[in-house]
Amino acid sequence: MKIAVLMKQVPDTWSDRKLDLTTGQIDRTTAEQVADEINERALESALRHKDQDASTEIVAVTMGPTGAQAALRRALSMGADSAILVNDPSLAGSDMVRTALALASALRDIGPDLVLAGNESTDGRGGLVPAMIAEVLQFPHLPAVDRVEISDSQVTGQLQVEGAVVSVQSEYPALVSVTEQSAEARIPNFKGIMKAKKKPLDVKTLADLGIDVGPGAATAKSVMVGATERPPRNAGTKITDDGTAAQQLAEFLSSRRLLQNHQ
Amino acid sequence: MGNVLVFIETTTTGETKSSAAALLGAAAGLGTPVAVAAVPAEAAESLGRTLATAGAEHIYLVTVPEASSELGTAAVGALAQASEEYAAIAALLPHTNDSKNIAGRLAIVRGGAVTADVVALRMEEDEVIAEHSVFGGDYTTESTVEEGLMVVTVRQGAIEARAAAVTNPSVRLEELRIKTAPGAKIISIEPVTEESERPSLLAARTVVSGGKGIGSRESFSLVEDLADVLGAAVGASRAAVDANYVPQALQVGQTGVTVSPQLYVALGISGAIQHRAGMQTAKTIVAINNDADAPIFDIADFGVVGDVFKVVPELIEAVKAQES
Ligand SMILES: Cc1cc2nc3c(=O)[nH]c(=O)nc-3n(C[C@H](O)[C@H](O)[C@H](O)COP(=O)(O)OP(=O)(O)OC[C@H]3O[C@@H](n4cnc5c(N)ncnc54)[C@H](O)[C@@H]3O)c2cc1C
Numbered sequence: 009m010k011i012a013v014l015m016k017q018v019p020d021t022w023s024d025r026k027l028d029l030t031t032g033q034i035d036r037t038t039a040e041q042v043a044d045e046i047n048e049r050a051l052e053s054a055l056r057h058k059d060q061d062a063s064t065e066i067v068a069v070t071m072g073p074t075g076a077q078a079a080l081r082r083a084l085s086m087g088a089d090s091a092i093l094v095n096d097p098s099l100a101g102s103d104m105v106r107t108a109l110a111l112a113s114a115l116r117d118i119g120p121d122l123v124l125a126g127n128e129s130t131d132g133r134g135g136l137v138p139a140m141i142a143e144v145l146q147f148p149h150l151p152a153v154d155r156v157e158i159s160d161s162q163v164t165g166q167l168q169v170e171g172a173v174v175s176v177q178s179e180y181p182a183l184v185s186v187t188e189q190s191a192e193a194r195i196p197n198f199k200g201i202m203k204a205k206k207k208p209l210d211v212k213t214l215a216d217l218g219i220d221v222g223p224g225a226a227t228a229k230s231v232m233v234g235a236t237e238r239p240p241r242n243a244g245t246k247i248t249d250d251g252t253a254a255q256q257l258a259e260f261l262s263s264r265r266l267l268q269n270h271q
Numbered sequence: 272m273g274n275v276l277v278f279i280e281t282t283t284t285g286e287t288k289s290s291a292a293a294l295l296g297a298a299a300g301l302g303t304p305v306a307v308a309a310v311p312a313e314a315a316e317s318l319g320r321t322l323a324t325a326g327a328e329h330i331y332l333v334t335v336p337e338a339s340s341e342l343g344t345a346a347v348g349a350l351a352q353a354s355e356e357y358a359a360i361a362a363l364l365p366h367t368n369d370s371k372n373i374a375g376r377l378a379i380v381r382g383g384a385v386t387a388d389v390v391a392l393r394m395e396e397d398e399v400i401a402e403h404s405v406f407g408g409d410y411t412t413e414s415t416v417e418e419g420l421m422v423v424t425v426r427q428g429a430i431e432a433r434a435a436a437v438t439n440p441s442v443r444l445e446e447l448r449i450k451t452a453p454g455a456k457i458i459s460i461e462p463v464t465e466e467s468e469r470p471s472l473l474a475a476r477t478v479v480s481g482g483k484g485i486g487s488r489e490s491f492s493l494v495e496d497l498a499d500v501l502g503a504a505v506g507a508s509r510a511a512v513d514a515n516y517v518p519q520a521l522q523v524g525q526t527g528v529t530v531s532p533q534l535y536v537a538l539g540i541s542g543a544i545q546h547r548a549g550m551q552t553a554k555t556i557v558a559i560n561n562d563a564d565a566p567i568f569d570i571a572d573f574g575v576v577g578d579v580f581k582v583v584p585e586l587i588e589a590v591k592a593q594e595s
Contacts, residue, residue, distance in 0.1 A: 021525055021545050027410045046526075105384050108375075127368070130525055134387035135366075136424070139375025146452040149342075149376070152368035154519075164458070168520065169369045170280065170288045172462050176342050176455035188509075188526050189519055228419020230384040233400065235412040241551060241570045248563070249577030254585030257557065260573045261501075262593045264555055266477065266534045268502040 009160065009180075010065045011054040012120035014111065014138070015047045015083050017076040018131040025131070032232030033101055034131055036073070043079035046126030048086065048193035050186050054124050055087045055194065057158045065089050067118050071099060071110050077209060084204035085196035091209040092118070098214065103230040104132075108140030113217040115145060121180040122163060127152040127187045138185040148178040154189035273302040273360035274329070276353055278346065278373065279322065280365055283460055285314020287321055289471075290365035292433055294425060295326040297392050298363055299434035301399055305329040307353045307362075309345035311336070312444070319442045326434020329357065330442045341454035343369065347376045348449045354381055354420050361399050361416075363392075366424040374424050380451050383420030390429040399423075407525065407548025426529070428473030467505075472521060475504035477534040478550070480523055483510035484539020484560065484579060491516045493583050494538055500590045506530065506550075508540045524549035539579050542567025559583065 019025040019039035026035040051068065058064040068083035070076050071094040080091035094114050102110070115123060123145075128135030135152075142149035150156070153165025153176070163184055164177040196204070214220060245260070247253055261267050275298040280288040291306075298304035306327035310318055312334040319330050333349035350362055350373065362377065364370040366388050378385045391402040399421055403412045415421065472478060479501060481494035491511070498505045506523040507516060523530055525545035535553035540546060542558070542565055550556070551570055558571040561578050568574040575582055 021548070025406045025409070027405060027412065032412050032414075103384055104375075104387070105378055108379070128526075132387075134385070134424075135371050136375035136378070136385050136387055139372045140379050143347075143376040143379040143452045148453045148455040149372055150455045151342075151372040167368050168463075170290070170367060171282065171465075172460050174342070174369070174460050175458040177458050178455045182455070187519075228382055228384040228416060230386050230414055230416045230421075233413045233415055235405075235410055237410050238408060238552075241556075243569050243574070244572035246563075246568055246571070246574040246576065249575055249582055253575045253577050254582050254589045257559075257573060257575055257582075257586055258589035258593050261534070261557070261590070264534075266501075266555060267590060267594055268500075 009057070009061070009122065010067070010118070010120045011057065011122045011124060012067045012069050012115055012118050013047065013051045013054050013083065013088065014123065014125040015068050015070040015079045016044045016129050017041050017070065017072050017079040018044045018129055021130050027235055029235045029237065031101070032235040041075060041078065043082040044126060044129050045193070046129065046186070046188060049188060049190045050124040050126050051083055051086055051088060052191040052193040053156050053158065053186060056191060058087065067092060067120065069111065069114055069118070070094070071107060080209055081204055082196065084207045084209065085201040086194060087200060090207055093209065093211045094217070095211050096214045104134055104136050105140060106229070108137050108144060109219070110214065110217070111137070112141045112144035113219045114212060115141065117217065122158065123147065123183040125183065125185045127185045138183060142183040145181070145183070147181050147183045150176045150178060150182065150184040152185055152187050154187050156184050156186055156190060274305050274357040275302040276305050276307050276350060276357065276359045276362040277327070278350055278362065278364040278370060279306050279308040280367065280370060281308050281310050281318065285310040285318050287318065290367070290427060291322070292325045293430040294363045294365065295434045296432035297425060297430045299326050300432055301392060301394050302360060303328045304434060305331055305353060305357050305359065307331045307349050309333045309335050309349045315444055319440070323438070323440040324436045326437055327440055328437055330440050331356070331445065332443065333445050333447050335447070340457060342457055343373045343376065344451060344454035345447055346373045347380060347451045348447045350377050351380045351449045351451070352445065359420065361421040361423055363423045363425055366426050371424055374422050376451060378422045380449070381420045383422050384416040385422045385424070386414045386416060387424045389423050389425050392423065404529070404552070407529070408552035469498060470502070470504045472504045472506055472528055472530060475532055477501045477503035478506045478523070478530050478532045479503045479536040479538065480506035480508065480540060481511055481516065481538045482508035482540030483514060485511060485516060488516045493579065497536065497538070497583055497587055500587050508546050537567050538583060540567055541565045542570065
């Protein structure tokens with residue numbers, strides 16, 4: 009079985025993430041860029057299948073600037089067999105539909121039985137790209153599954169919706185996006201990191217993929233029209249409990265009319 | 272005024288879920304609300320009444336033999352059909368696991384574009400402007416869609432506007448015509464019943480959250496007891512969810528829900544940046560933590576350095592005394 013796993017390079021959530029207020033785009037110069045944790049979980053599910061069945065081939069795929077190769081190297085060091093970076097100057101600032109179209113073309117060339125993705129990235133939080141890719145490729149989509157079970161003939165998963173848990177299933181080909189409730193990712197070991205250096209990592213331009221999804225191509229596009237920064241929050245009163253803290257806190261809540269009978 | 276589609280999430284028996292009223296309210300502020308759903312034929316009549324009361328001017332229902340066969344497919348088709356028939360300027364869907372799948376697929380089927388996780392919407396010079404809260408509320412951005420259907424997913428609990436009831440809505444029952452990608456097969460739908468009487472996390476005026484510092488599933492009742500005297504919803508940190516104190520649905524933060532209540536109380540939560548991303552826009556923040564250096568104190572309006580097992584029971588008594 010061939011499994012493609014979608015990766016994404018994002019600003020580290022541990023750092024102070026910034027937006028460029030003139031473009032509304034993520035400022036990639038301030039925060040450290042890392043592979044998004046959620047994709048590592050998706051990769052982990054693929055690797056667990058490979059642990060069972062060594063014939064499984066795993067291709068890590070991302071779209072982004074040259075620096076996004078780091079996320080792919082990480083995937084290779086965890087155990088993916090090869091990687092593809094879709095990189096083209098005209099893709100900078102792509103909206104979700106254009107991102108999905110470019111990734112779908114790369115996936116079509118790979119011809120996977122199963123595509124695994126994270127349910128949403130920590131920078132965009134849109135969480136719509138996997139569904140778009142599934143629709144473009146005409147694959148059934150198992151969205152936001154908490155647990156994924158991959159067998160030779162089918163894939164199943166459970167997703168939470170309002171008021172219910174839905175179990176879904178599909179034969180291959182299929183696309184699955186996983187939540188952070190899914191498998192916790194392994195940490196690459198030294199051997200994995202050394203091996204990753206020799207694994208193939210291909211860079212593909214839009215011309216290589218034979219498509220035009222650059223700014224001129226799609227008619228509908230989503231555009232940013234404004235961005236503002238919220239002033240930072242300041243610390244208020246801090247007291248150390250000397251036996252009266254609870255009483256002082258209750259008075260504070262009452263003075264701000266935050267207790268039930270004052271609402 | 273343009274037509275604005277609103278996707279109505281329904282239960283297997285065709286009843287509306289909680290998102291309908293807010294989405295119809297948001298749509299009424301932009302144009303003429305058109306409610307769209309895919310439901311079993313026998314549910315259509317009562318659904319129509321509910322939607323009219325919630326402000327739908329037009330009701331477009333695609334009837335499906337069984338609501339539960341393929342995930343999302345009938346809904347994508349229904350919205351795609353309705354967007355043509357009503358020449359819709361935008362389609363609003365809840366930003367939930369199942370509707371995000373529908374929104375993404377719809378944008379591809381209709382050659383539209385998306386604007387996701389929206390917290391407010393307004394009309395400006397004939398353009399729909401969507402507002403987003405980015406990086407845990409550190410930034411507010413605005414976006415729109417040029418030339419094509421604007422597919423919008425709306426953050427749960429963010430919209431307060433409600434539409435006025437409509438007395439004579441137009442109602443149409445249609446068959447599914449548009450062919451889309453196949454959906455995943457639904458094997459089962461297990462209802463999850465809310466056993467608690469507490470307000471929902473997304474709508475609550477007050478949220479009391481517990482973290483790893485609460486120590487165990489059993490002692491999490493401390494968090495619940497304080498929540499109950501404050502009339503609050505219960506939340507948690509990811510570490511508390513990972514330790515199985517509470518289900519994931521209660522996780523507040525970067526990869527959980529984002530809340531913006533009047534009062535947020537953090538008990539035994541260190542205040543990691545990813546937790547703050549889900550609660551730092553609360554009006555008032557209170558923290559109780561035994562580590563004076565915990566980062567949660569940097570954003571707390573009132574912080575108590577102390578043991579939750581001592582301070583919280585005393586606080587419950589003090590609040591009861593204040594309230595009586
Ligand atoms: C990609 C990513 C996404 C994430 N998303 C989220 C998210 O959505 N939500 C989230 O919460 N986290 C998230 N995290 C995890 C986050 O980094 C922290 O690990 C987590 O928030 C810590 O939870 P905590 O504060 O409960 O636990 P800890 O950091 O372990 O803090 C426990 C606190 O309890 C205090 N304490 C202990 N005993 C007592 C006592 N008796 N009385 C008073 N205080 C006590 C301690 O001093 C400590 O400050 C994410 C991380 C990553 C990398």
